Amino acid sequence: MKAGFVALVGRPNVGKSTLLNHLVGQKISITSRRPQTTRHRICGIKTTEEGQIVFVDTPGIHASQKRAMNRYLNRAAVSALLDVDLIIWIIDRPNWLREDDLVLERIKSAGVPVVLVINKVDRLEDKAVLLPFLEEAAARHSFADLVPVSALKGVNLDVLERKIIALLPEGEPIFPEDQITDKPERFFAAEVIREKLLRSLSQEVPHALTVEIEQFKIEGGLTRINAVIWVEREGQKAIIIGHGGEVLKKVGERARHELEHLLDSKVYLELWVKVKKGWSDDERALHSLGYVE
């Protein structure tokens, strides 16, 4: 058997969480069209007959270190590289941006094999650009492999999985075979609510919000969840609530629906929106809201 930890890294929005969900075959990490959707290090576990891969999804590595939240996201991403056996570095089509150099720098210092995954090839108009790009990339770093995929459409993911297993050390499974993540259910409750908010709101507000679960109680066939959506300003609170409470109601309905499926239970969900000024640029507030490495 093979077993080991595999970090999924890359710039924001390249498709790390989408790839994780498809490889594990379950929704582990929330996704959206917005950069910086993933804020936590999340393990997704895939056990096959050949071995066990423990994927570690990470926040996107980005250049800005201005706000406390940005520094936290970079720290969480970079610290995930310390204890892994393999790094999967994901880029968005054959585009090498300045921020990719920053990611490569971090990756090199980890000193473990790296597989370069070129994602979103379904959106490539001219596939002929792939080959010269692969050659150019191979000249920049000695990659263990280079694999073009579409995480969203599931293209070439079986090939990628086989290559990952082949590169892992020999070993017994690290987690029980039926376990698919290391995070508790209440963590997913907060993430599902945040995803529905990200998908319902326009620009700006999403980065200013976080979700805290105040109560998560299982009573027979019912799960009671009370959550607070923290924002930075009164104006943002008004946007999230929406005219006549419409936005919040829709978010609540979508979240409840998905949570009932996820928890296999009826869910009673209560959402509150509250203002905590400047929480995302305040190290102590971040810590108390669960942004702890």
Ligand SMILES: Nc1nc2c(ncn2[C@@H]2O[C@H](COP(=O)(O)OP(=O)(O)OP(=O)(O)O)[C@@H](O)[C@H]2O)c(=O)[nH]1
């Ligand atoms: N067309 C296409 N879109 C994709 C593919 N993979 C991911 N996407 C889309 O790209 C967007 C970002 O995907 P995520 O998985 O949230 O990206 P991420 O790298 O985890 O993002 P961060 O959390 O910001 O670091 C979403 O809208 C996905 O649906 C792909 O293979 N093809």
